[in-house]
Amino acid sequence: MATLKDFKGDQPTWCPGCGHFSVMASLQKAASEIGLEPHDMGVVSGIGCSGKISEYTRAYGFHTLHGRSLPIAQGAALGNKDVQIIASGGDGDGYGIGVGHFIHAVRRNVNMTYLVMDNNIYGLTKGQTSPTSQQGFITKSSPKGSVESPVHPLETALANGITFLAQGFSGDIKQLNEIVKAALQHKGFALVNVFSPCVTFNKVNTYDYYKENLVDVSTFTNYDKTDRMNAIKTIREKNGLVTGILFKEDKPTFTDLTKDFPEIAIAKQDLNLDSTILEKIEKQFQ
Amino acid sequence: MRNEIVWKVGGQQGEGIDSTGEIFALALARKGYYIASNKHFASRIKGGYTHYQIRVSTDPVYYHGDYTDILLALDQETIDNNVDVMSENSIILRDGNEESIEVKSRGTVITFPLTKMAEAIGGKIVRNMVSLGASAAFYGLNEDLFDSIIEDRFNKKGDEMVNMNKNAVRAGFAKATEYIDNKNISITPLMKPELETRRSLMIGNEAVGFGALAGGCRFLSAYPITPASEVMEWLKKELPAVGGTVVQAEDEIAGITMAIGAAYSGVRAMTSTSGPGLSLKTEALGLAGISETPIVIMNSQRGGPGTGLPTKFEQSDLNTMINAGHGEIARIVLAPSTVEEAFYMTAQAFNYAEQYQVPVIIAMDLSLSLFIQTVNKLDFNKITINRGKLLSDAEVEKNEERFFLRYGFSEDGISNRSIPGQKGGVHTANSNEHRESGHIDEDPVIRIKMMQKRLGKLAALKDPGFDVLGEKENDVLLVGFGSTIGVIQEAQKELEKSGLKVAHAHIKRLTPFDTSLTDYIVKSKNVFVIENNYTGQLRRLIQMECNTGKELVGINRYDGNPFTLKEILEQINGTLSKEGK
Numbered sequence: 001m002a003t004l005k006d007f008k009g010d011q012p013t014w015c016p017g018c019g020h021f022s023v024m025a026s027l028q029k030a031a032s033e034i035g036l037e038p039h040d041m042g043v044v045s046g047i048g049c050s051g052k053i054s055e056y057t058r059a060y061g062f063h064t065l066h067g068r069s070l071p072i073a074q075g076a077a078l079g080n081k082d083v084q085i086i087a088s089g090g091d092g093d094g095y096g097i098g099v100g101h102f103i104h105a106v107r108r109n110v111n112m113t114y115l116v117m118d119n120n121i122y123g124l125t126k127g128q129t130s131p132t133s134q135q136g137f138i139t140k141s142s143p144k145g146s147v148e149s150p151v152h153p154l155e156t157a158l159a160n161g162i163t164f165l166a167q168g169f170s171g172d173i174k175q176l177n178e179i180v181k182a183a184l185q186h187k188g189f190a191l192v193n194v195f196s197p198c199v200t201f202n203k204v205n206t207y208d209y210y211k212e213n214l215v216d217v218s219t220f221t222n223y224d225k226t227d228r229m230n231a232i233k234t235i236r237e238k239n240g241l242v243t244g245i246l247f248k249e250d251k252p253t254f255t256d257l258t259k260d261f262p263e264i265a266i267a268k269q270d271l272n273l274d275s276t277i278l279e280k281i282e283k284q285f286q
Numbered sequence: 287m288r289n290e291i292v293w294k295v296g297g298q299q300g301e302g303i304d305s306t307g308e309i310f311a312l313a314l315a316r317k318g319y320y321i322a323s324n325k326h327f328a329s330r331i332k333g334g335y336t337h338y339q340i341r342v343s344t345d346p347v348y349y350h351g352d353y354t355d356i357l358l359a360l361d362q363e364t365i366d367n368n369v370d371v372m373s374e375n376s377i378i379l380r381d382g383n384e385e386s387i388e389v390k391s392r393g394t395v396i397t398f399p400l401t402k403m404a405e406a407i408g409g410k411i412v413r414n415m416v417s418l419g420a421s422a423a424f425y426g427l428n429e430d431l432f433d434s435i436i437e438d439r440f441n442k443k444g445d446e447m448v449n450m451n452k453n454a455v456r457a458g459f460a461k462a463t464e465y466i467d468n469k470n471i472s473i474t475p476l477m478k479p480e481l482e483t484r485r486s487l488m489i490g491n492e493a494v495g496f497g498a499l500a501g502g503c504r505f506l507s508a509y510p511i512t513p514a515s516e517v518m519e520w521l522k523k524e525l526p527a528v529g530g531t532v533v534q535a536e537d538e539i540a541g542i543t544m545a546i547g548a549a550y551s552g553v554r555a556m557t558s559t560s561g562p563g564l565s566l567k568t569e570a571l572g573l574a575g576i577s578e579t580p581i582v583i584m585n586s587q588r589g590g591p592g593t594g595l596p597t598k599f600e601q602s603d604l605n606t607m608i609n610a611g612h613g614e615i616a617r618i619v620l621a622p623s624t625v626e627e628a629f630y631m632t633a634q635a636f637n638y639a640e641q642y643q644v645p646v647i648i649a650m651d652l653s654l655s656l657f658i659q660t661v662n663k664l665d666f667n668k669i670t671i672n673r674g675k676l677l678s679d680a681e682v683e684k685n686e687e688r689f690f691l692r693y694g695f696s697e698d699g700i701s702n703r704s705i706p707g708q709k710g711g712v713h714t715a716n717s718n719e720h721r722e723s724g725h726i727d728e729d730p731v732i733r734i735k736m737m738q739k740r741l742g743k744l745a746a747l748k749d750p751g752f753d754v755l756g757e758k759e760n761d762v763l764l765v766g767f768g769s770t771i772g773v774i775q776e777a778q779k780e781l782e783k784s785g786l787k788v789a790h791a792h793i794k795r796l797t798p799f800d801t802s803l804t805d806y807i808v809k810s811k812n813v814f815v816i817e818n819n820y821t822g823q824l825r826r827l828i829q830m831e832c833n834t835g836k837e838l839v840g841i842n843r844y845d846g847n848p849f850t851l852k853e854i855l856e857q858i859n860g861t862l863s864k865e866g867k
Contacts, residue, residue: 009714010725042706044547047717054714055725058688060706061714062550063726064543065573071507071540075547075555076706078531079505083551083706104536260526267552267705269529271502275666278500281524282664285486286316 004032009058014049019170019196019207023117024053026173027086030181031059036084044073046089046098049124049198050117053088067098070105070114077112080267081255084184085112091132092122095151099131102153105189106160110254113183113190116153119198120205127201137204154235157191158228158247164190165231165247167240169214170197171207175243182245188253210241217244287477289344291425292351295417296337296368297360299327306358306414307338309439310421311658313431314342315487318479321660322772324350324653324848329512329596335363340658344479348624348659348772352850356424358417365395375472377424379417387469394471403457412454419458423466426475429459486661490654490769491516491558493628493661494584495524498556501633502671503582504530505555507544509537509563512596513652514586517558538566542583546574549581550715552676552705554636556582561590561603568610571645575615577715578693578701578740580639580674584632586650587768589846598846599652601768602819604827607647608797614737616744618642619796621649623753623771625659631794633669641674642743643700649796651818653848654769676703677711685710689723695735699743744798751800756789762858763810765803765838766817767793767824770849774816777854793824799831807834812865814858816841816849 007028014020031041038059045054047066054061060083064072073087087105094102094116105114121139122128128141132153136145157165164186168176176194183190195210215238217223223244224230231247255261262269295306304325311321322341328334341351353373359365359380372378376393381400388395398420404413415432422431432455440447465471488496495517498506504525508518522532530553535541541557548555559567564585574581587603589595607619618638622628628650635646682690682704692713694701701722704711714724719736721727755778756763762781766774771792778790791806793799807813807828815825815838822840829838841857843849 037709038712039709040707042551052726058712060712061716061724062547062577063714063716063718064546064577065569065717068539068543068570068573071535071543072547072550074533075505075507075544075549076551077547078533078544079548079551079553079555080705080707100537101540104540258531261531262526262529264529265707266504266530266548267707269504271504271554271671273500273528277528278664278666278669281496281499282486285488285492285661286484 001035002032002037004028006038007031007058009061010055012052012056014052015200017199018049019119019194019198020050020053020117022170022173022176023115023194023196024056026168026176026180027053027115028057029177030184034181034184040083042073042076042083042085044069044076044085044087046093048090048093048122050088050090050093067093067096068101069093070098070101073112074105074108074110077110078255078266080265081111082265086115086184087112088115088117090123091116091118091120092130095131095153099151103156103160106157106162106191108254109161109163109189109251111188113186113192115180116191116193117196118193119196119202121198121202123198123201134204152240153193154240154246155232158232162191162247163188163249163251166190166192166245167243168192168194169210169243170194171211172243175216179245186248188251213241214243215241217242217246288474289477290342290347291355291476292339292341292353292373293356293421294337294339294354294368295358295360295414296335296364299330299334299336300332301360302414303336303338303360306418307340308658309432309435310418311340312435312487315485315660316434317431318482318485319343319660320346320485321487321658322347322350323657323659325657327597335367337364337368342476344477349776349851350657352852356421358421375474377471379420381413387465396465398458398461400458403461404454407454407457408450412451415451415454416458419455420462422455423459423462424473426473429456486664487658488625488661489516489656489658490622490625490628490650491586491656492520493625494558494632494648494650495520497629497632498582498636499524499528500629500666500669501636502554503556503636504528505545505548505553506557507533507535507548507555508541508558509535511560511563513588513655514558514560514563514584516655517584538563539570542567542570542581545581546570546579549579550705554640556584558584558586560586560588561606562593564603564606564610571617572611572613572615573717574645575611575617576613576719576740577717578643579715580643580645582632582635582639582646582648584648584650586652586655588652595846597652599848600818600844600846601651602823602844604649604796604819604823607649608827614741616642616644616741617647617797618644618744618747619647619649621767621794621796622654623768623792623794625654626661628654629661629664630668637670637672640676641672641700642747643674643703644743649768651768674703675700676705679708682708682711689713691722692724693720693736693739694722695739698746699739747798749795751795751798752791752793752803754789754791754806757787758789758806758809759787760789760806760810761786761812762788762862763806763813764788764790765793765813765815765824765828767796770816770818773849773851773854776851777858780851780855781858796827799827801831803828804832804834807832807836807838812862813838814841814861815839816854818843818848820844
């Protein structure tokens with residue numbers, strides 16, 4: 001059985017103290033704990049600091065394009081449903097340039113996990129305002145403060161029918177590990193949004209900021225994580241600053257609902273067809 | 287006796303023009319005739335003038351013809367639009383309250399009470415069947431010509447429906463026969479084809495779908511777009527039965543990137559699109575190139591740019607197909623010219639994609655994609671599956687290193703490939719420049735070696751890139767690509783009749799370009815490059831690739847419609863006479 005060490009990939013180059021270290025560690029730990037082998041796992045990442053996770057994790061990786069990790073990951077998940085697929089990226093990648101895919105991935109409900117490292121800033125391009133930056137956020141691209149209101153990925157996901165939604169924080173690796181494990185084990189599209197501070201460029205959304213403001217829904221009395229409306233309400237009331245498993249629902253996935261979806265993984269199908277099959281198709285044109 | 291007829295039905299969109307044309311074409315294909323066709327239609331659902339032109343011949347044809355021999359006109363607009371393209375001794379059959387016959391300079395206009403006749407039999411819905419019956423009689427065909435199709439289409443709806451349609455055909459047939467016998471309409475019957483066999487009739491998009499299926503494609507993701515959607519629709523129906531699936535993507539970018547994801551997982555995958563979609567897919571095309579992920583992209587060209595002419599014919603994506611994308615990648619662009627070729631080339635595209643680990647584009651065009659042609663009995667033995675350096679589970683498992691060298695350097699530049707799930711094959715596929723294991727590496731030495739590896743891979747591709755009919759030394763060399771093959775073949779024959787020595791080279795692979803065409807260009811007195819775009823994209827490509835310094839004469843049309851034979855001949859003869867040759 002694979003151990004945590006087996007999932008260690010290339011040498012990370014993230015800044016010391018970067019929140020992404022915890023996110024990656026929780027993924028690697030969760031993978032080893034649920035008995036995955038590196039070769040049964042595919043990490044498809046977008047572009048940005050977060051996108052490097054497919055370099056630093058030892059698994060089948062695909063470091064792709066900015067904003068396109070989700071459709072590529074869905075293609076890979078549908079191509080071989082026996083492989084555990086994790087898409088990963090940052091707030092700019094997933095909620096900015098790739099947000100169109102995000103909504104559709106949610107409603108398509110392919111069996112996979114989407115791990116977002118949300119640091120409210122564009123890091124790799126050296127500090128510009130991101131889609132999750134708060135109004136008034138000051139960067140080189142918004143020197144007088146950002147005027148746009150931030151996106152609400154959690155509520156968007158819930159509104160579009162997400163079947164597993166969780167939020168974690170790089171400063172609480174124990175909780176994060178549990179969340180990621182549950183996401184990997186969920187049947188359907190699971191979103192884990194992680195507040196993962198950028199220690200170099202974001203002086204607002206820091207570890208201390210999150211420690212002060214985040215609340216864990218498991219501390220609420222009678223929080224019902226199967227209640228979609230309550231999840232939306234809670235997130236709204238807490239201005240998105242909640243952690244834990246916020247919503248979970250058991251629903252048929254895309255492949256369950258696609259009645260003629262092949263039983264055997266598509267990547268394992270024999271491609272050579274008997275000519276009688278082709279001749280039968282040819283007849284429909286006559 | 288005649289060996290061909292050009293038949294046309296015209297009216298407003300939504301009046302059953304398409305189904306009437308399809309029934310006519312299929313009936314004749316079932317008798318063993320060859321069919322080429324063309325449709326005129328607008329980007330709307332109901333209303334707007336539309337026509338369906340079908341050329342029926344005892345010999346193979348790939349051009350729908352300049353002139354119409356019989357026109358079924360459902361309205362006056364159809365007559366107005368076609369009066370100039372009617373052949374000598376042609377027939378225009380129109381619907382009217384009273385019967386009449388009027389002999390005009392080029393042919394005869396016959397009015398039948400088609401609607402009334404249809405209503406007497408069962409309703410206006412069989413009006414087109416009445417006219418089909420009449421058109422069969424005018425060419426000496428039998429009244430049972432459409433019976434098998436009527437049975438196939440209406441058996442489920444019961445005998446009454448079948449009989450109603452058959453009766454409608456017979457009523458039209460009887461009425462036309464009465465005119466032939468009593469009103470001195472001279473008819474020239476259509477000869478019987480040499481071989482009475484059922485020929486397949488398909489549009490290019492179906493042939494691409496079928497070729498993909500036969501060639502091992504098991505995943506298609508695409509976004510609806512004219513004139514490409516039929517590939518998705520056909521495969522949606524057929525792929526599951528052979529262990530595949532089709533996903534309608536949320537946009538063009540998802541269309542290609544999902545296919546890249548599926549290909550990465552080890553599936554033969556494709557996407558289908560048209561020009562605007564190809565523009566959107568460009569960045570992902572580069573991803574497929576640098577990550578060496580084999581995918582197939584069908585691009586059916588339509589009138590551009592922007593939204594352009596969505597339902598019109600143009601060949602103006604050539605530059606985009608061979609060049610699109612920032613940076614430099616190796617790619618293969620195949621250009622089928624007939625529906626039959628679209629089948630075989632698409633199947634082969636998947637071999638090329640995996641053997642060379644490159645994206646392969648199938649360059650279709652609107653005419654080839656949408657207009658039915660007969661296809662000879664397909665030879666499925668020609669279809670082989672060659673997955674190149676994709677290793678088996680056992681081979682991958684032999685790797686004892688921590689990372690599999692997915693981008694390992696090799697003599698031919700092509701690396702061994704492992705796919706997710708294979709033990710021992712763990713690596714990172716990468717859009718960033720990378721080292722042999724796939725991990726990011728910006729070292730200049732690695733960069734140079736990787737560039738040479740990727741861009742040198744196609745040096746081994748030596749398959750012929752064009753088909754040629756004729757010798758190397760010519761008075762006239764005609765060059766084209768795509769669906770213009772039929773009209774150019776006919777231009778060649780016509781020019782030969784005037785004593786010229788003519789060859790026709792049709793480009794089948796746009797990149798890597800087969801520069802052995804140079805010989806033909808150098809040895810021919812006049813070279814004409816015939817293409818449907820303004821800037822002469824093929825002509826300029828040939829000038830660049832063959833670099834002969836010789837002037838190539840461009841014959842270009844970019845009004846959204848295919849060339850006529852007449853205009854090609856006029857332009858060639860005009861040039862030749864100007865030069866006094």
